[in-house]
Amino acid sequence: MPLDVDDVIRIAESDDMFFDSSDGGITFTGGEPLAQSAFVESATRALHEHGFRTAVDTSGYAPMESMLRVAAHTDLFLYDLKYISDDIHREICGVSNTTIHANIHTLASLGADVIISVPYIPGYNDSDDNMTATAGFVAALKPAGRSRPYPVRILPYHDAARAKYERRGQVYRCADACIPQTDRLEHTAALFRTYDIDTTIGGLS
Amino acid sequence: MTSGIARLRSQSFEAKPRVSAERALIVTEVYQKSPASTPAPILRAMAFQALCERKTIYIGDDECIVGARASGPKITPTYPELTCHSVEDLQILRSRPMTSYDVDDATIETYRTTIIPYWRGRSIRDRAFAAMPAAWLALYEAGVFTEFMEQRAAGHTALDGKLYRKGLRAIQADIALARKSLQASDARREAKEHELDAMRIACDSAITFARRHAEMAESMAARESNPDRVRELQLIAETCRRVPAEAPRTFQEALQAYWFVHLGTITELNGWDSMSPGHLDQHLAPFYERDIRDGRLTRDKAKELMSMFWIQVNNTPAPPKVGVTAAESGTYNDFTNINLGGLTPDGRDGSSEVTLIILEVLDELRLLQPQANLQVASCTPDRILEAASAVARNGMGYPSFFNADEVTLAQVVAGKRLKDAREGGTSGCIETGCFGKEAYILHGYLNGPKLLELALNDGIDPLTGTRVGPSTGLVGTFTSFEDVFAAWKAQLSYAVDWKVKIDGYLDELYGTTTPAPFLSLYIDDCVARGLDYYRGGARYNTDYIQCVGLGTVTDSFSVLATQVFGSGNGTSAMSLAELRGALSDNWRGHDLLKALARNRTPLFGNDDVTADALAKRVFDTFITVIEGEDAPRLSGRGAPYRANFLSTTCHVYFGTKTGATPDGRLAGSPLSDGTSPSQGSDTHGPTAVMNSLGRLDQARTGGTLLNQRFTPAALAGDSGPRKLGALIRGYFKQGGHHVQFNVVDAATLEAAKKKPEDYRNLLVRVAGYSDYFVDLDEKHQNEIISRTANEAV
Secondary structure, eight states, X not given: OOOOHHHHHHHHHHTXXXXXXXXXXXXXXXXXXXXXXXXHHHHHHHHHHXXXXXEEEEOSOSOHHHHHHHHTTOXXXXXXXXXXXXXXXXXXXXXXXXXXXXXXXXXXXXXXXXXXXXXXXXXTTOOHHHHHHHHXXXXXXXXXXXXXXXXXXXXXXXXXXXXXXXXXXXXXXXXXXXXXXXXXXXXXXXXXXXXXXXXXXXSOO | OOHHHHHHHHHHHHOOOEEOOHHHHHHHHHHHHSOTTSOHHHHHHHHHHHHHHHSOOOOOTTXXXXXXXXSSTTEEXXXXXXXXXXXXXXXXXXXXXXXXXXXXXXXXXXXXXXXXXXXXXXXXXXXXXXXXXXXXXXXXXXXXXXOGGGTSOOOOOBOOSHHHHOOHHHHHHHHXXXXXXXXXXXXXXXXXXXXXXXXXXXXXXXXXXXXXXXHHHHHHHHHOOOHHHHXXXXXXXXXXXXXXXXXXXXXXXXXHHHHHHHHHHHHHOOOTTOOBOSSHHHHXXXXXXXXXXXXXXXXXXXXXXXXXXXXHHHTOOOOOOOHHHHHHTOSSOOOOEEEEEOBOTTSSBOOOHHHHHHHHHHXXXXXXXXXXXXXXXXXXXXXXXHHHHHHHTTTTOOSEEEEHHHHHHHHHHTTOOHHHHHHOEEETTTEEEOTTTEEEEEEEEEEHHHHHXXXXXXXXXXXXXXXXXXXXXXXXXOOSXXXXXXXXXXXXHHHHHHHHHHHHHHHHHHHHHOOOHHHHTXXXXXXXXXXXXXXXXXXXXXXXEEEEOHHHHHHHHHHIXXXXXXXXXXXXXXXXXXXXXXXXXXXXXXXXXXXHHHHSSOOTTSOOHHHHHHHHHHHXXXXXXXXXXXXXXXXXXSOBEEEEOOOTTHHHHHHHTOOOOTXXXXXXXXOOOTTSOOTTTXXXXXXXXXXXXXXXXGGGSSOOOOEEEEOGGGGOSTTHHHHHHHHHHHHHTTTOOEEEEEEOOHHHHHHHHHOGGGGTTOEEEOSSSEEEGGGSOHHHXXXXXXXXXXXXX
């Protein structure tokens, strides 16, 4: 069901009392919110006018102009970095990561509040090489006005959708091997921390 | 945990509840020997005296807080003067799969030869059922309501701080003064003299009971070789000679004084919700602080004593219930509920170091009882709320959380003094009351969905074909939603009228035959008025009926409004006759209609204005009918009737008595619990549920109940307790009364169902109390599994 900006404000207001006690706010997620940047821009502006905090959960794959329009009224970006090598990024995501990297550099230079999300998918992007490259990339961003790098959340792949695929008669193609081992996650987190990056495993803490 | 506590805990955990006939024998002998002319309060005091003087007492190894309800841990007495178990009842007790009790052959023989021959026909239960009119029995047997007082004494006895300031000798002086002040012109003078004399006897009896423990500790000390234990036994003896005769001076004396009063109350009678200390942390804080300052106590020692007290409460399982009551409240839990935090009588934050000690004890011991709850006021510090949330997320179902500001407001609205209201709180499951000053008596559960079933069948119960309610019209004559609602309300009024009438009769039966002189010592103003707790002696008196199935009724009405009478888009998706057809087929073969009911109808618990307005209307109607529409409905004690919204486990029992309902629920399955949305109806997350409940004016009730279940992942990490605390504050700002959390995942519960032996210690929140998951029957287990698991806060 399509929403207009008034709907967004109404939904936000319904949880106002919980935001007061939790410092919470509204997160735009997807799909890719930046694919509808005009709407997200007007919705975040209206939310700011009403005193709500805003966040945008993005792959970063959008024209810089879209990113900047949305950034004006976004308090926090949740920003994905899936693979640092452009060749492999093209292979597994289907597009180049050049735009994604340019956008995050711009956000860093503006001093925007960002948490980097690194999905962790064994067999795809979990090599030490890629994780080291990712940590180095994050450490080199040097966001304006901050002494430390952006924090990182490592998001372990999970198969919560498996039962839903099966109910729909669809084949769930990810093997059990896609589910990360805890010790590998801890190892990767430790690797990020050697770059002075505040690192957590999981997205909900 | 010290090794002594570990031993006591494991003993308490392992011991199987057992029935003892000792109390029954002593009480029976007193009744048999007393002349028929003995005034009831004196007879009750003599029975209490005989128990205090003669019952076997027990002091266990490692114990410093002493006294047992029967002759040892987990042994429970019986109360044949209220309910006289039959031989068959006792045999069922020891063989039933759930909440069974050991009953040895000698106990059964004692019952056969001595107890049953005297009490059969004399017990309150026998007398009550023999006198019940057919109309009441039809409602009762159809599962329209239950009756609390048919086998247990009325309950909700929670205490204020009196016993820590005043010993029984000082109370006896008050009794003497009250007796001297009786006016010759007082028409009830003789009855008051009897009551006051009974209270005086009760004081002496409790002092005797404590002194026997002192003597026992002294003789144990004389035989003991371990010098540390000798010192402990000497201190026990000194403590038991001091309290409850005199006011306590130390932390240990204060805990022991409370425990003796608790034991006295649950020996005298077996009131619902046994007994609760009220604001235990506030009561103990001055003793704790003074003892620490004077170097008499360390924090560790205080925690050890608190653990010993905790274990004593766990050692007193509920006396065994029978019949419908066993089904509506099938648990060993006797519902002692301890209030933490909250407000002081002068409106300040009531939390202290003792609050934190109790939370640690709760978390470490993980016992079935006592329950504890945090009273959250706007001035309650976040660190206290987060400490309690950190315990709650461990998945035992406690502490539960109450809104202290709303609990105060609800009492002030009901006419209580502000100081008294703040010293009140929550007892039993979720019931608001004024501790130490109120008799707030629960009378039984009321089945809202069953009344709708009667309304759709002109007062005939379709499950049995018998007439249960009044004729309120055949459905063919209903032309609007208002017609159906009016029929439901008429069925409700009829059932409540009958319930109240019989409650009044039972009140009178208790008041005249089974007063409670010992309990009356601790409830203001029974002594000053010379009136028993059961005769209106308390400063405040309230009578409650607990309404069950708010979510089920609301969703059912929403289906009627939307799908049958076309309130949404003006078109009707099904006729009333089609809906009734689907109900009588238990929805089989009516998949489309069921899908409309479940998926195309606004349901309660989704922050949906339409559904929530219906919920408010149902909620308000329950309250208005119970409180009285034209004039206030008063009980025999002259107390106002009020509504409560808890279900304990009764929504499961009521479910078995209720056919398929318009909300798509199948015949026999559980009704919604408390004021929670129907199982599976809420699909918009916990804040939407809380927003929906926020639309109900909860301060009009004696309590509402909201169950929420979270998987452990949702509350993990350092921020978990903070998020839970923020959720609680957000709900309470909207006037929410109570919320409790089950933090477990469905897979764990399924595994526990399959291999109960591996999950003995899995505590879950049932409805207002915690229970071991494996002790629940399969229906309850399935119901807990099906409650919406919220994946993230």
